[in-house]
Amino acid sequence: MRTPPMPLTRRGLLTGTLSSAALLAAGGVLAGCGTKAATQTEEGCKSDDLSATEKKLAFANWPQYMDVDEKDESKRPTLDAFVARTGIQVTYTEDINDNNEFFGKVQNQLASCQSTDRDIIVLTDWMAARMIRLGWIQKLDPAKIPNVAANLLPSLLNRSFDPENRISIPWQSGLAGLAWNGNVTKEVRTVDELLTRPDLKGKVTALSEMRDTMGLLLQAGGHDPANFTAAQFDDALNKLKKAVDSGQIRRFTGNDYAPDLAKGDIAACIAWSGDVIQLSGEDEKVQFVAPESGVMLFSDNMMVPNKATHKGNAEALINHYYEPAVAAQLAAYVNYICPVKGAQAEMEKIDPELAANPLIFPDEALLRKSKVFMALDEKQEKEYESKFQQVIGA
């Protein structure tokens, strides 16, 4: 007797595939114990430095964060100068668009002590703090980056997540403050005005970056974002929640508030200084305001991840960018706050108007008003971020 062939159906195939996967998983993934800790240590995850023999460097950065030649977009003057000076070939990629997204891209490699194929990555303070906490970043040799110790702005020294200034070195810094469009509204000076003025209802956005939005609110409530309690955070968050519930705040945004502010769909918002400088260049009625209560200072930091094999070359590049003349040339293009002392004097030679701009070279008064958000441990980060996300609707 011959057996009739088993009829194949789509349902049969699906159940078959799923159940065999279930068997496999039951034996492996599920019976195992979830995931391992992602934390690495310097001893556990040793990286070799091949810089002596390999004159190469892979540099991952954000888009439009590097000066380009006005006549030839493919030339990057400050980077080309570095290549000419050291003979190190730099592979420059603009593949960081979002801190969280980039974290997702590299987390599996770094958690299991594998190479990300990048020697320098540039990430914002809080993400830098998280990666340092997880032990994913290599320590730099202070002897090889003397310019940093000599020229780093004092307000960026000894930040809580990097007290020795040798793990994360600021690439550019910026301020989070307020911005308003003079074509559609009158001046907005304080955070409270932004959150309560009736004529702004539905025409206000805030940043989905918790530290910037909450930092400004904490300061407006008279608290210190560098050192606050859970009760103070809740107090500030309540104010934000009221503004969301009443419809005062229209959206929470990343960089995408900029076109809406320019068009006037948004009358006023919480904004980053660099974006607003670019917008005011096109329309001078769009203005940045540093509220009296204080602004948030953030930096994007150069770091060398574990298993990157060109740490020495990376140090050479970091040192290069901490030369005042190079830093001034870069700042003249990107318009963010330049973290390098002495660059202002160099900027006088390039463009005196930019040298006088307090949003590129902040004066003492502005720097005194600017705060860096407190470093959070993992538990705090999850707790505060969850509370914040509940209010902003996700």
Place this chain on the structure above:
Amino acid sequence: MSALAHVPTPSGPAAPAPPPRRGRHRLLPYLLLLPGAAWLFVFFAVPLLQLAAASLYDPSGSLSTGYALTWAFSNYPDALQAYWPQFARSFGYAGIALVLALLLGYPLAYAIAQKAGRWKNLLLVCVVAPMFTSFLVRTLAWKTILSDNGWFVGLLRDVHLLAPDGRLLATPFAVILGLTYNFLPFLVLPLYASLERLDHRLLEAAGDLYANPVQTFRRVTLPLSMPGLIAGTLLFFIPATGDYINAELLGTPNEYMIGNVIDSAFLVRLDYPQGAALSFLLMAAILAVVFGYLRRAGTEEVL
């Protein structure tokens, strides 16, 4: 329904073939299936189970300590309790968008299939052409069109359809409109395929039997277009329910759908157990809706 059913298997009693050939032929469908099944296994079944495992991780775990599988079934009710409004909103918005898309899409598909004549191909290209640009770009384009200071909103204000300080952007209206627009081709194309095969003589016969146009539509056209209608509504409703781009770009936090919550759970809050539990709840809810729908529509063989 299934293409597999048509694989020739010379096993019928009428055509007994010599044993060696028969053996090889019996294996053939499985061999042909192998690449597809392997693909399904590696890229669908395994990740799905991993997600299932993640949804049962100890919710107090974290990146630095790792996650332990503690069979924490409480993740499900906890997630549902925290985010049921977004769940309800997802199904509500997708449902309203589906009704709008049917009102727009059915006449459109019918016109292209039956009345367009030599313009048929051009019109089809018009339906498909927007898909050549990215989903994101199309949604961003709506942001410009619906802009508070744009001509469209200005026009609506002038004719008093909108209050002088009213807006379209950042309202449920904009999100539902975005969903309707973005997924419309998925509804129109299967409907077109069904309606195009509609035999004219049947419509004439209905007329000969004194059916008025409404009756003809209800008794002839609609039943014959059912396969396309069912496929189209499913292809529309399933992605629309899970979508988060439209709510993100055209809405406000008050319009966020469950996709936004899952996105934030995985990428921002790093709450993997909750994100995984929400993903499974969404999948289960969609499957329940789809099965219920198919049972009523009487076409269970689709699955």
